[in-house]
Amino acid sequence: MENEATISKNFIEQIIEKDIAEGHCKVVKTRFPPEPNGYLHIGHAKSILLNYGLAQTYGGQFNLRFDDTNPTKEKEEFVDSIKADVEWLGAVYDDRLYYASDYFPQMYEAAVKLIKKGLAFVCDLSAEQMREYRGTLTEVGKNSPYRDRTVEENLELFENMKNGVYKDGEKVLRAKINMQSPNINMRDPIIYRVARQHHHRQGDAWCIYPMYDFAHPIEDAIENITHSICTLEFEDHRPLYDWVVKELEYTNPPKQIEFAKLYLTNVVTGKRYIKKLVEDNVVDGWDDPRLVSLAALRRRGFTPESIKMFVELVGVAKANSSVDYAMLEYCIREDLKLKKPRVMAVLDPIKLIIDNYPEGQTEMLEVHNNMENPELGNREIPFSRELYIEREDFMEEPPKKYFRLFPGNEVRLMNAYFVTCKEYIKDDSGKVIEIHCTYDPETKSGSGFNARKVKGTIHWVSAAHALEAEARLYENIVDEEKGVYNEDGSLNVNPNSLTVIEKCFIEPSVAGAKKYDSFQFVRNGYFCVDVKDSTPEKLVFNRIVSLKSSFKLK
RNA sequence: UGGGCUAUAGCCAAAUGGUAAGGCACUGGACUCUGACUCCAGCAUUUACAGGUUCGAGCCCUGUUAGCCCAGCCA
Numbered sequence: 001m002e003n004e005a006t007i008s009k010n011f012i013e014q015i016i017e018k019d020i021a022e023g024h025c026k027v028v029k030t031r032f033p034p035e036p037n038g039y040l041h042i043g044h045a046k047s048i049l050l051n052y053g054l055a056q057t058y059g060g061q062f063n064l065r066f067d068d069t070n071p072t073k074e075k076e077e078f079v080d081s082i083k084a085d086v087e088w089l090g091a092v093y094d095d096r097l098y099y100a101s102d103y104f105p106q107m108y109e110a111a112v113k114l115i116k117k118g119l120a121f122v123c124d125l126s127a128e129q130m131r132e133y134r135g136t137l138t139e140v141g142k143n144s145p146y147r148d149r150t151v152e153e154n155l156e157l158f159e160n161m162k163n164g165v166y167k168d169g170e171k172v173l174r175a176k177i178n179m180q181s182p183n184i185n186m187r188d189p190i191i192y193r194v195a196r197q198h199h200h201r202q203g204d205a206w207c208i209y210p211m212y213d214f215a216h217p218i219e220d221a222i223e224n225i226t227h228s229i230c231t232l233e234f235e236d237h238r239p240l241y242d243w244v245v246k247e248l249e250y251t252n253p254p255k256q257i258e259f260a261k262l263y264l265t266n267v268v269t270g271k272r273y274i275k276k277l278v279e280d281n282v283v284d285g286w287d288d289p290r291l292v293s294l295a296a297l298r299r300r301g302f303t304p305e306s307i308k309m310f311v312e313l314v315g316v317a318k319a320n321s322s323v324d325y326a327m328l329e330y331c332i333r334e335d336l337k338l339k340k341p342r343v344m345a346v347l348d349p350i351k352l353i354i355d356n357y358p359e360g361q362t363e364m365l366e367v368h369n370n371m372e373n374p375e376l377g378n379r380e381i382p383f384s385r386e387l388y389i390e391r392e393d394f395m396e397e398p399p400k401k402y403f404r405l406f407p408g409n410e411v412r413l414m415n416a417y418f419v420t421c422k423e424y425i426k427d428d429s430g431k432v433i434e435i436h437c438t439y440d441p442e443t444k445s446g447s448g449f450n451a452r453k454v455k456g457t458i459h460w461v462s463a464a465h466a467l468e469a470e471a472r473l474y475e476n477i478v479d480e481e482k483g484v485y486n487e488d489g490s491l492n493v494n495p496n497s498l499t500v501i502e503k504c505f506i507e508p509s510v511a512g513a514k515k516y517d518s519f520q521f522v523r524n525g526y527f528c529v530d531v532k533d534s535t536p537e538k539l540v541f542n543r544i545v546s547l548k549s550s551f552k553l554k
Numbered sequence: 555u556g557g558g559c560u561a562u563a564g565c566c567a568a569a570u571g572g573u574a575a576g577g578c579a580c581u582g583g584a585c586u587c588u589g590a591c592u593c594c595a596g597c598a599u600u601u602a603c604a605g606g607u608u609c610g611a612g613c614c615c616u617g618u619u620a621g622c623c624c625a626g627c628c629a
Contacts, residue, residue: 008568035629070628127627136625138556172627182557184625193627212629236558236624315567320622324565327578412587457588523588547590
């Protein structure tokens with residue numbers, strides 16, 4: 001973070017600086033214009049933070065605007081969640097919360113203006129006929145037979161459209177541009193349709209709705225947006241965007257700039273797919289931690305800071321690309337590293353008994369919450385004769401360079417004493433169930449003892465005091481580039497990417513943990529108290545991310 | 555096969571005619587009350603390919619290849 005100066009400007013910043021230098025604009029106004037038809041995901045975070053960041057650095061403003069021009073897909077639930085997510089990310093829009101649907105009167109007037117200029121006409125072609133007339137990628141289209149209606153006739157017909165004289169789909173209003181254009185978007189695109197649908201915000205006030213290509217530039221112009229930033233698939237729409245802005249004679253023409261969407265390797269991004277996984281009950285909802293929706297990432301324990309760091313690291317460009325998921329993990333580790341307490345938790349326990357430690361005795365050890373950040377203070381943890389340690393921290397027959405516990409070896413119990421393994425007990429099946437050690441009282445942590453050193457340090461919890469909790473090890477739902485769904489609709493991803501550890505042991509200091517509290521479970525990774533499933537009696541932890549793997553056999 | 559866009563390391567990404575930044579990942583070493591963290595070192599004689607212009611090209615020109623987007627009354 002301290003090397004911010006070395007981060008070079010992205011291409012959008014360069015365009016903006018040129019625009020400012022050439023006097024096209026003084027300040028920068030941007031917007032995030034989601035359609036409220038789903039929850040936001042990590043890809044949207046890129047757009048939000050990009051738009052918000054630009055407004056910040058160039059002394060402008062950032063608007064949140066719901067592009068709610070198609071009532072069939074939109075719901076109030078989604079506008080609420082989107083607002084929450086945008087705020088969570090820290091993109092502040094103050095009172096600049098807008099709805100495209102509030103501009104319907106202006107859009108209607110704009111359409112009338114185009115008609116009066118002879119640049120729009122009412123067309124009676126059916127959807128199917130329209131498709132035929134439009135031509136194909138390689139063949140030009142042909143003019144609609146209704147293209148030459150008079151201004152007066154168009155005005156009257158359009159007003160009738162608004163007044164509900166026609167059935168849904170019976171007539172549309174089209175821009176009169178060029179049916180021969182190699183760009184299909186310019187072949188007399190539809191700008192208004194008749195659709196009797198209940199709008200989540202406008203109710204039944206309208207039975208005609210504007211199309212995106214017509215509505216969006218108007219929305220931007222009304223809000224004095226200077227730079228309308230969208231994704232690559234709208235590049236072909238830019239000539240139409242510019243056409244609308246020009247013909248409507250806005251004096252403050254906004255400029256559309258496109259950038260590449262964010263994809264993550266092997267995870268399901270895309271609102272469409274996430275939505276289907278939710279609707280098909282493959283996952284438990286929009287905030288299922290196996291997803292990369294913002295709600296899911298939040299529930300899993302990702303912080304807004306980590307998401308911000310991530311999108312900054314990823315950068316902004318025009319090349320389609322897929323970012324390594326490890327980059328996201330790096331960002332959350334980096335963010336939590338110094339911010340969160342490191343507690344001891346044993347996920348796969350095996351009992352360790354210290355034979356020479358007095359039975360029934362408990363001593364409280366004062367330990368640092370985070371060795372690297374003293375500001376997080378200290379806490380006390382109980383130590384006693386019977387402990388749990390991680391099963392992988394003991395081996396009967398250790399390979400070379402294994403320096404944790406094995407018969408005869410001495411290791412440090414983190415924050416406590418050195419112990420030496422004397423013997424171990426197996427059950428009938430040969431599974432090790434108990435390890436016996438002796439401890440050396442002189443080696444207590446913080447005592448300054450340095451007469452001898454050990455190579456290994458392992459974590460533990462006191463068996464009698466440990467808190468039982470549930471841990472969930474989520475993996476992302478993997479998309480192996482074959483698509484999330486097969487053509488027949490069957491699922492093509494692995495949804496079984498959830499491991500639940502019903503009973504793990506955590507040191508008692510986490511007893512009062514609240515929702516969203518997160519900890520580093522020493523060597524087991526970062527975990528967050530699940531906001532949905534935790535109760536004071538039973539803590540449920542979602543794993544945010546693992547630490548890098550430890551000992552590897554060569 | 556029409557139009558638009560893109561191509562720099564395993565993954566992102568900078569370099570705007572002056573001799574290939576940075577990050578992630580990975581590898582080696584040092585350190586360590588965890589093998590994590592931190593630190594140090596290594597990691598593109600070359601920018602999809604082939605030509606050309608130039609004293610000099612990832613950048614300019616020509617051609618080729620590959621990928622993405624567009625034929626909703628969705629956004």
